[in-house]
Amino acid sequence: MKVKICGLTNLDDAQTAVAAGADFLGFIFYPPSKRSVDINTARAIVQTLRAAPGCPVLVGVFVNETGPRMAEILDEVGLDLAQLSGEEVPFLVGDERSPLYGRCYKALRPTSLAEAEADAEWYAVDSEKLKVKSEKSPISNRQSPSLLIDTYHPTLRGGTGETGDWAMSAQLAQSVPGLMLAGGLTADNVAAAVREVRPFAVDVASGVEASPGKKDPELVHRFIRNAKSADLDNL
Numbered sequence: 001m002k003v004k005i006c007g008l009t010n011l012d013d014a015q016t017a018v019a020a021g022a023d024f025l026g027f028i029f030y031p032p033s034k035r036s037v038d039i040n041t042a043r044a045i046v047q048t049l050r051a052a053p054g055c056p057v058l059v060g061v062f063v064n065e066t067g068p069r070m071a072e073i074l075d076e077v078g079l080d081l082a083q084l085s086g087e088e089v090p091f092l093v094g095d096e097r098s099p100l101y102g103r104c105y106k107a108l109r110p111t112s113l114a115e116a117e118a119d120a121e122w123y124a125v126d127s128e129k130l131k132v133k134s135e136k137s138p139i140s141n142r143q144s145p146s147l148l149i150d151t152y153h154p155t156l157r158g159g160t161g162e163t164g165d166w167a168m169s170a171q172l173a174q175s176v177p178g179l180m181l182a183g184g185l186t187a188d189n190v191a192a193a194v195r196e197v198r199p200f201a202v203d204v205a206s207g208v209e210a211s212p213g214k215k216d217p218e219l220v221h222r223f224i225r226n227a228k229s230a231d232l233d234n235l
Helices: 011-020 039-050 067-077 113-123 166-175 190-197 217-233
Strands: 002-005 024-028 057-062 081-084 104-108 147-149 179-181 201-204 209-211
Touching: 002 011, 002 217, 011 024, 011 039, 011 217, 024 039, 024 201, 039 057, 039 067, 057 067, 067 081, 104 113, 113 147, 113 166, 166 179, 166 190, 179 190, 190 201, 190 217
Parallel strands: 002 024, 002 201, 024 057, 057 081, 081 104, 104 147, 147 179, 179 201
Antiparallel strands: none
């Protein structure tokens, strides 16, 4: 079981997540978000993380940004993957001409299983293609998400703290290898979510916070420990 700690805004929280065993770290480049981080701050955090052993996969989270701009930020900050959390077109994910080809995955907020399955046909990609092209990439030999499924909200782009439909997610996970589960996960419920959905990975932001943009170290450690131990229960 892989774990993504998202909405990081400072080095202390990022290092806490690394020490706790996070596999992915997420940085949000969407100013309306309470967990948004500016490029200069993210770059400084990433440089420190890269200088230490065991750096996780680093993800930039975007909402309706252009492909060239997202690729530029990935390079400028030193990130591995882009998470597309808006209404981005399938071209950006699956077309070899896309500046993000092999460097991104789509986040979905479906209202039904039928919608989720339809979107998965458009956006899910083979995890073997989701590898950063640079030979220096720390994820060159790691599996990456093919899709992320989050709780539907009519206006907010994640971070709502609202629990998703795990039964629907479990059905989708059966047909979509590499599915990352998000939406209302906490240290208290992540084990149950892992057992029911059996995703490739789980993603949390608000569920391990002391306040928006500031993580609670104890919750981060407990979330990761509970997620990974629950996955062992499924073996």
